[in-house]
Amino acid sequence: DTAVSQTPKYLVTQMGNDKSIKCEQNLGHDTMYWYKQDSKKFLKIMFSYNNKELIINETVPNRFSPKSPDKAHLNLHINSLELGDSAVYFCASSQGQGGRTDTQYFGPGTRLTVL
Amino acid sequence: GQNIDQPTEMTATEGAIVQINCTYQTSGFNGLFWYQQHAGEAPTFLSYNVLDGLEEKGRFSSFLSRSKGYSYLLLKELQMKDSASYLCAVSPPPDKLIFGTGTRLQVFP
Numbered sequence: 001d002t003a004v005s006q007t008p009k010y011l012v013t014q015m016g017n018d019k020s021i022k023c024e025q026n027l028g029h030d031t032m033y034w035y036k037q038d039s040k041k042f043l044k045i046m047f048s049y050n051n052k053e054l055i056i057n058e059t060v061p062n063r064f065s066p067k068s069p070d071k072a073h074l075n076l077h078i079n080s081l082e083l084g085d086s087a088v089y090f091c092a093s094s095q096g097q098g099g100r101t102d103t104q105y106f107g108p109g110t111r112l113t114v115l
Numbered sequence: 116g117q118n119i120d121q122p123t124e125m126t127a128t129e130g131a132i133v134q135i136n137c138t139y140q141t142s143g144f145n146g147l148f149w150y151q152q153h154a155g156e157a158p159t160f161l162s163y164n165v166l167d168g169l170e171e172k173g174r175f176s177s178f179l180s181r182s183k184g185y186s187y188l189l190l191k192e193l194q195m196k197d198s199a200s201y202l203c204a205v206s207p208p209p210d211k212l213i214f215g216t217g218t219r220l221q222v223f224p
Contacts, residue, residue, distance in 0.1 A: 004157075041200060043158065043214040056211055090157060101145040101165070101206040106157035 003027050004107035006091050012113045013081060020077045021110045023091030031055070031096025032074035033104065034066060037088045049074055050096050078112075086114045117141045119215035121203050126221045127193050135188045135218045137203030145206040149177050149188045152200045152217065161188070161201075190220075198222045 004025045013019055025032060033056075034046040048056040049068040063079045074091060088109045094102040118140045127133040139147070146165040150158035164170055164179035164186060176189040190197055200217040207213065 040216065041152075041219075042216050043202060045211060045213075048211065101163075103148070103160050103163060104212060105160070108157050 004091055004093055004105050006089075006107040006110050008110060009108060010111050010113075012115065014115055015081055015083060017081050018077070018079045019081060019112070020075055021089055021091075021112075022073070022075045023107055024073050025091075025093040025105070025107075026072065027093055027105065029093040029095050029105075030071055031094045031102075032068065032071070033092040033094075034074065034076050035090040035092060035106075037090060037109070039087070043090070047074075047076075081112075081114045083114050086112055088112070117205075117207065117213045119203055119205055119213060121201075121215040121218045123216065124219045124221070126223060129193055129195060129222055129224050131193050132189065132191050133193060133220065135190070135201050135203075135220065137186045137188070137215055139184050139186070139203070139205045139215075141205050141207045141213060143207040144181060145208065147177075147179055147186050148204040148206070148212065149175075149186075150202040150204060152202060154199070158202055193222050195222050195224065 006023045031050045033048040037043045046060045047066045052068045065077045068074045088111050090109045091107040092104040094104045121137045149161040152158040162177040169178045174191045179186045200219045202217045203215040204212040
C-alpha cells in the first residue's frame with residue numbers, strides 16, 4: 001500500500017521544456033506539499049494546499065504552478081525549465097487539521113535533471 | 116528570520132551512542148521534528164517534540180528545550196543501517212516545516 005506516490009521517479013529533459021510531476025496520497029489527508037531538495041540536500045518547502053486551496057507559496061518563480069484537482073492529488077507543472085531547476089522534488093501530505101502541526105509523510109521523490 | 120543549525124557530518128562506531136544537536140531561531144514555534152533520510156530515499160518521520168523534555172522511542176530519543184532553542188536526537192546501540200542523514204525541522208505556523216541542512220551520519224563497523 002503506497003501512502004504518497006509520485007510519478008515519474010526520474011525526469012530528464014532539455015532547458016526550455018515544460019514538464020509535470022504528479023502526486024497522489026491515499027492517507028485521507030487534507031494538506032499536501034511540494035518540497036525541493038537541492039544538490040546540497042537542503043529540503044525547502046515550495047507550496048502547500050489544504051483541501052485544494054493554496055496555503056503556502058514560498059516565493060517560488062511563476063514558472064512553477066501547482067494544481068490540486070482534489071485533496072488527494074497535487075501536481076506540479078514547471079514551464080521553461082532552467083538548469084537550476086535540477087533537484088529532487090518531494091511531495092508530502094499531512095492530516096492538516098489547522099491549529100496543530102501534524103506529521104508530514106513524504107513521497108519517494110522525483111529526480112529532475114535539466115540538460 | 117528563520118535559522119536552523121545542525122552539524123554537517125558525524126561519524127560513529129557500531130554499537131555506540133551518538134547525539135545530533137539542532138539549534139533553531141524561528142518566528143513562532145509549533146513543534147520540532149526529526150526525520151531520517153537514507154541516500155536516494157524520502158525523509159521518514161522519527162520524532163516530534165512540542166513540550167520540553169525527552170521523548171523516547173526504542174533506540175531513538177529526542178530532547179527539546181524551547182527556552183534555549185535547542186534539540187538533540189540520541190541514537191543508541193548504533194547499527195550500520197543507521198547511516199543516513201538526519202534532518203531537524205521546526206514548525207513556525209501550523210503545517211509548515213523549516214528544515215535544517217541535515218546531519219550526515221556514517222556508522223563504521
